[in-house]
Amino acid sequence: MKAFSDLRDKATQAVSGKPQQSEDDHQSLATLLSREERAELSLLISQTTEEMRRDLTKVFDYRPPVTAKPQPKEDEQKAIDLSKLTLNDAGSTVSTTDQTDAQVKDDQEQQQQPEEVVSTPESKALRSSALAFFDTWADSVTLRVGEVINSRDHAEQSKDHSQTKALADQPAQIQFHPTSREKHIAEKTRDVYSAVDTPLARMSHLERSTILNALLLLLLSLESYRSHSRTLLIRLAVSLHITPAELTKMETETAFGLLTAAAKMDASSQTAKAQEKTAASRSWKIGVAGVAGAALIGITGGLAAPFLAAGVGTLMGGLGLGATAAAGYLGALAGNAVLVGGLFGAYGARMTSRSMDRFSKEVDDFAFLPVNGSLEDAEEVQKKRRRLRLTIGITGWLSEDEQVTVPWRVFGEGGEPFALRWELQALKDLGSALKDFVMSQAWSQIKKEVIKRTVLAALYSAVMAPLAIKKVIRYVDSPFGIAKGRAMKAGEVLADAIIERVQGERPVSLVGMSLGARVVYSCLLTLAKREAFGLVENVVIMGGALPSDEEAWRAMRSVVSGRLINVYSSQDYILAFLYRTTSAQIGAAGVEAIEGVSGVENYDMSEQVPGHLAYMTRTGRILEHVGWEDIDEEVLKKQETLNQQVDAEAKEDQEKGEEPEKAFVQASAAA
Template sequence: MASVFQKASTFLGGSDGDGSRKQDEEGESLTTVLETDDDRSSLTILISDITELMRRRLEDTFDPKQTGSQDDHLSALVNDNGESEDLDKLSDEERERKIQKVLEKQKAELARREKEVGEEEMIALKASALEFFDSWRDAVVLRVGEVVNSRKTAEKHSKQADPELATPQPESGLEGVETDEREDTITEALVKIYPPVETALRKMSKEKRILILHSVLLLLLSLEHYNAYSRVLLLYLTTSLGLSAAVLSEDEKKVARGLLSAAEKMSADEETKKRAEENRTARKWKMGVAGVAGAALIGITGGLAAPLLASGVGTVLGGIGLGATATAGYLGALAGSGVLVGGLFGAYGAKMTSKAMEQYTRDVEDFAFVPIERPGETEIEARRLRIAIGISGWLDDKDEVVKPWRCIGPGQESFALRFELEALINLGNALTTLVTSAAWSYAKSEIIKRTVFAALSAGLWPLSLLKASHIIDNPWSIANQRAQKAGEVLADALINKAQGERPVTLVGYSLGAKVIYVCLQQLAQRKAFGLVENAVMLGAPTSSSSADWRRVRSVVAGRVVNAYSANDYILAFLYRSSSIQFGVAGLHPVLDVQGVENVDVGDLVKGHTLYRHATAPILKRIGFEDIDLREIGREEHQLAEQEKKEEEQRRTAESGAKQEGTDISVGEGEVRRMEQEVEQKNTSD
């Protein structure tokens, strides 16, 4: 078997004993792209360097000396104190005293973090995360080495990995990037989060670099999964090769369509199944007479590639420039098994929307993944190698389950998570009534005189608002508890591979962000790694405890984004009865955890209810990789309209209260009107 694999490796891009090369007669392969030993070594070294960089960043999550961005610390200081202090205006003695106080605080904070990461649970989490990563990395390095060089060479490069980050030339940027503003933002975020690693391969022609990226994607799929770490590796490879995320995304779409089209034909073709069985039983005979090409396919795919090749996988995927034989060889067993393809896509994408999901309704009412459809796409065309799940935190109506997430672009197969409709609609009704009331208008004017944090810590809430609190507190409490349970159920669904073997991106606002937070905590507790690529939480009503966010960071392979607004007085009010010892993630940055991106969206989100209309503008700001250009302008317009509408409603309420002679600082009449309005809305819904 080893000799067959060596022949296959030679044919598909490796070298034989005397260094001679055999070219794939059916088109390009890594043999023709990587023409010299130096070229082949450059690719294996690059893969080793990238995975080493990924491992170091995972270790940084548990390093108490890694405290994240200094800008985040300054932002938190300004938000907490209301203003920053200019040390230059102090006397030498006062300045020295202030500096000494800061140093003592930093020393105490370091001791706290060291104790935090030294706890038994955190040590175990770190060990499990690194064990999973190392197992994945070994499989990747060896798989690439089998095709490009040899196992021995690949292992050597892996052990000697010492990544050197490249300095992108500002005048050239990344090739393949459009010139519009959105692409510039995405490229900037891409290079910042996944900085290019120095490699000689970047000097190759663009066509060759695209073929290298395409080939590595197929090799990763041959591991019979496409987990979150594999996807992050490809993003690093993309920037290192000077390509754009759009190139990778388009390639992923073509590969998904090719695999599913070929698998569909094979499943429908009984003759194909018969030939697959014949190949399996006659494997030894074929290995003796098939020659180099046949040996390569049989050695790598177990004799199953030929049937699926006949169904067209090589032809479909070879359209990007890679030869059909090389394509099937790189895909390995996946090229010859409709069952494996089905497993990759979660039974061809149906698992997330099938009756299998009904088992979860025992714990959470109406738990379901709702597909976000794109007009004109067939069922196969809608499939992707990646999944995105958007989660709304409160609802105006049932359509709000899906509407905020239509901004997610076509690079991912998109779903909206629907859960506890009644509870979220009741919360939405209460929120809308509260923020458009005269009582809230007065309360906000009083709170803004101080800071939101002063109001939180000292309980400086106007009497009118406290009298109206029962209108919002009960629906918030109920929905908050349901979100907790929904997060646990979502984690269970992901662990059970409802999404197949594909990476998941989670995006949510308000209690939708709480669902994501709880889900990730559950994944950490259950040591479930490689499932989630990105997690984007907007206005999260959760603790900002560094210990909790360290757990979150450990189970997300790509980006963890905390979008917050210090202007979110509604969230502060809703959180007032909870423990604020560790802060609130939706109100200020999460500190002291390396790898958490904190984004201040206070200029976009003047209040908690505006998050629903701010999803696209926020995703645009953070450089979210997949966003629908058409939806950005529409949502920006709706955000402005909603802000204007709420302000007009507040003014109308104030005017009505004054005409009736009601003192809105007490707001008795206003509270009664609010109660009646909420009751009417809930009845109509």
């Protein structure tokens, strides 16, 4: 918390009306970089945006090579464990046809060649719109950076070698030192995004940090923090050998600086009334509670630019930028509290009456809940939680009301964490049915059928089932079907909330499990249908109760600027059974990899997630495995302590011949 204390001291001093000026006040990219280095920076940004564009076109134009699946030899068939078979297998027996080495080699070479996608008219239209949006955004970035780097003021200045030497000679304790987990995240990020070779990477650490910090401010000066902008910064960080954790620290300090400076302004009586009117109109009946952040910033009728610029600039000066340069890079945002408020969701961001009327009749419950703290917390406390980006976790079934937020407490505070509460009663009904279903004797028989049968046979015809099993199927199938349908409606409402900037002009990352993942699926498809790009940064689907259809995932990928991750488990027999008994689709994302869509990352967590109900307590383990940026390490340790106990109990149950899923039922309630 010392960092925040230092930030508060600087901000208070800067907005007191007597900001301290120093000889370093005008330090900027012009004094940090030579003309040649500024040209290299322009080239780096251009190459990175071009790489982003190529990745986007690959989504629509090429199917990536399918991972080869090894075929067991004839003498190995008897050793196959049926419980390890995925639902993609042709059946409980395996073909005994031997392949020669030459045939295997030919097959592998053929699989390594990407195929061209045969696009539908809808896909072509989506591709065109996505690229048009991207090009407009990229042009605005190029223009804004060019205005600064090639400005007359910068052209007349030359590199100040004393400044660069001072940065390079800073003591080690001033530099950012990532933890071991943050280093692991940085390695994962480098695996996802390849670095662009640039001579700027050979500068000192604090010089590179200053460059990235300046680019963050320049992108914010576009008056919205698009998800594309955030993804660009991550890619640039990779090329400059800066960890994502350090970028997050810059974002946190910038958010605090903007809010602190803006909050010091005196609100006029007229604007205060306008604020009250806006707040009242935003209290729409399906309860998007997350907009309470609007109360954080005093809206001002005037622009107190000197105070705001000095406050933000002073905070940014710690990494080599002077206050004047920092405020200049922020542009109008540095002197306009209304723009600052809009960035964080304080002004004009509300669901339209048309949206309310369309969905409130079909969605009974919908709200954003802060994962840490409460909406009733004091304004100063809430202000400390504000960030330049959001993370929203969405649960898929409930035993208790508190489980809306419990799995997502593992979220770190780099992205302001929220949990989405949706259709509470439907999810509690489903949780109760799942608990009874897993504890029943019928589940043991059904599970055996799911394991040994083919995909089509796994539909398990009710005609074949004994009467006792028919009753159990109907008992759990009804609440699952109801919640599954409502998840689609909740996803449309979520998309509306994101499009209407309920949470401001900030990038959103979504993490959903089970039917919560289906909410994310519906949201992304709605965003694609409405051509709403630049809003969603990263997405994680866990045990998704949604189809593995290529066309749908291609549309989803088009509206996600960062990472789209599918986490699945071939041991998830509950999802395999329930999803296939209520859906016409053959494949389910929660039990298999998504093939044929470029840019989708698949993580097989079968060993870590031995059953559908295990997801409730293993969100932290999964997020750490996939390289998620923001994780609360203390909460992760608590989750892992509980998981170790659950694993031991599940093993004991299995040795007794009982279903291990029973341990997960008890664990989810204990969580």
